[in-house]
Amino acid sequence: VNGRSRSGHSAGARALAVLTVAMLLVAERRRRHGPRNGGGGGAGGGAAEEHFPAAADLAADRRFERSLVFRQAGIVLAIAALILFRGLLS
């Protein structure tokens, strides 16, 4: 790899790494507001009142599914950065 393409690779790898971190942060932010799947359910739990947080759960589930897009995009970018990094080393 000559100097010019090596520096191109290097800048590309850095940019991809930054994008990866950004994507994963977005995904993590969405995940934190993700589904509540706790055990609960014991005596005196939600069943007694029969008012279940169905709407809140649905909103959380939708947010979690949206977060997957960013997570997968982050991973693709990370691997692309690795490929560039590998090219940089060879």
Next chain:
Amino acid sequence: VITALHVVLVAMVLSGATVLVVGCMQFTLAGLHVLSHPYRNVAEIYPNVAAVIPAWNEAAVLERTIDRMLSLEYPRGKLRVYVVDDASTDDTPALLARKAAEYPDSVVHLRRDKGGEGKAHTINHGLRLILADEWAEAILITDADVIFTASSVRRMARHLADPQVGAVTCYIKEGSRPGNFMNRFVGFEYVTAQAAARRAQNVLGAQACLAGGAQLLARGALETIGGEIDTTSLAEDTFTTFNVELAGYKVKFDGNAVVWAEEPRTIVGLWKQRQRWSRGNLQVTMRFRHVWLRPQTKSHLGSVPFAAIWFSIVFMPLFIVMATTALVTLFFIDRPLAVESFRALWALTGFTYLFVTLSTLLLDTETARRCWREGLLFPGLINLFLILAGLFGPILAAHFSAQMTAVGLAGEGLAPQLILLAADLWLTFAMVAAYGVKKLEEWGRVPWAIAPLFYIVGYGPLLCTITVAAFIQEMRGAEMRWDKTEKTGAVGEFA
């Protein structure tokens, strides 16, 4: 000179990465799950649910399962538990009598005096009685050891608001606490095989299998397929799934509805369970041969991507043996091409392994915290080393050529050639080694060596070996035995 033979051999080599490449496709689709609008047609509904639990000598786990089920976030009186006691000889009948008295309107004890016909017959006994009555609007088929999280059933039920949805399944997680190495491998595998693969199948519009421990069927769909499940195979849950879809209903997976189950703790236990599943899959493959790669109006089971997912697993050992055969052939007829093909295979495997493993770890971070070591070592330590060689071989060789030459591992000597040949053979030999570790565990003399050896050989090769064993059993027409997975009630408390 590159001949047609060379091209064929290189293609055969690359076929060794088929499962991982298809895995990448599934994870890509799983990431796009939201684009298939999985929650577009859901609504807060609470149909009358009849939960069917087949039980044979399940006293150790049943009490907690029933208590848990009747304290779910589901309206009182709208969930009944029907335990079909398959002529148990332990304390199950007494326990069920006690529970029926404790929950008089919610627990029904159905006793079969003549048992031993298998799980499917036991479930059908319950289904016949449930469907004879108008009360049930949905039927939940589950297992005695499955622990439902509080919101799981209502999260599944919301999909039945769409009359086109005939069945719903959820995310079964490995819940043994304290778990051992095998539980953690299974825990990691379930993120891939359920949380990711089933989201991908939602996107494709065709589910391969309602998880046996959590199948919520709309009454209409169950009646359309005859009101009972298949009793002629070892994969009654997959048969139900295919039949419901071929009847024109949709089958949905809800990855945010979670249940916990206890999975095998030993290689032998896993072997029995997975051999049953693999044989069942072969039976499904043959019984539904008119479906494969034939587009249909009612379902997407005949689509090319779905077939790719299905057959990449069914024929996984075949691809691996093909790759090894091609690598060894190239080794003897064209050494440089053999080296390049080897590197290409393992580099491809490496990138797909990274994608699949990172995706799995990030899809379920709770499981990742517990099982990340098993996730990284899923292919086995030796395969991991070969992946590194494929990804960074030339770089490492350039940096360490002097040292490698000094110890005889580089150059034209016999040792490097033998190492290359051994590396070529390892893909298939790993399956033999996995079988060897299983035999070692059966032998029982060196229990301390099992886990370390298993980490070296890997979980993936063991699954390949089990598939081969299932093929052999199926071709021999071996008796179809339902080897019950022993449950201890070790599923932990999950806050």
